[in-house]
Each structure stands twice: as C-alpha cells, then as structure tokens.
Amino acid sequence: MSKDNFTLTFSGSREPVTQSAYALVDACEKLGIIRTRCRQGKCGACQIRIISGDYEEIAPMLALTEKEIRNNAILPCVLVPLSDIEVEAWYK
Structure with a gap:
C-alpha cells in the first residue's frame, strides 16, 4: 500500500480508496453507506460519522451544523483521505 492508497472500513466491510x-x-x-446528490458539501445527503482516520477538506462541509461536527459527522464528498478511514452510518 502506498501513501496514496487507503482503506475505508464500514461495518466490517473494507473498500480501497485513493x-x-x-x-x-x-x-x-x-x-x-450513502447516496450522493451535489458532491459539493451543500446538501448533506452523504453525511456519515467518522470513527477513526485523518482527512483533508477540499471544500467546506457547508451542510453540517456545529452540533453535527462536534459529533464527528463528515461529508465524504468534500474530503480526501490522509489515512485509513473507519465510518458508520449517521442519521440526522
């Protein structure tokens, strides 16, 4: 695995991600896990909860409230992984 390849883990399932x-x-x-719409961080349709891992925002996660952010909600449509990522489904 190179530094540009990581693994997404969800409920025991794993998927390679670059x-x-x-x-x-x-x-x-x-x-x-999700279905997406805008892919711009504006609609919130792809909202999930991060359990572990590091990421970088490529655009602001505009659809999230401060409370959701404090509870580890993320929008994967505007994030780039920097390490292996583990997530769980997140329901508003």
Whole structure:
C-alpha cells in the first residue's frame, strides 16, 4: 500500500480508496453507506460519522451544523483521505 492508497472500513466491510477528489465518497457509495446528490458539501445527503482516520477538506462541509461536527459527522464528498478511514452510518 502506498501513501496514496487507503482503506475505508464500514461495518466490517473494507473498500480501497485513493487520495483523490471524490474517491472517498465513491467508496462510500460502493459499500452502500450513502447516496450522493451535489458532491459539493451543500446538501448533506452523504453525511456519515467518522470513527477513526485523518482527512483533508477540499471544500467546506457547508451542510453540517456545529452540533453535527462536534459529533464527528463528515461529508465524504468534500474530503480526501490522509489515512485509513473507519465510518458508520449517521442519521440526522
């Protein structure tokens, strides 16, 4: 595994993910965690909860409230992984 390849883990399932735009949200869709709409961080349809891992925002997570952010909610459509990521489904 190179520094640009990581693993997304959700409920015991694993999916490879690269360090590139939309790779994380694509992996989440492939595992059936989310369905996306805008891919711009504005609609919140892809909201999930991060358990562990590091990421970088490529655009602001505009659809999240401060409370959701404090509770580890993320929008994978505007994030690039920097390490292996573990997530769980997040319901508002």
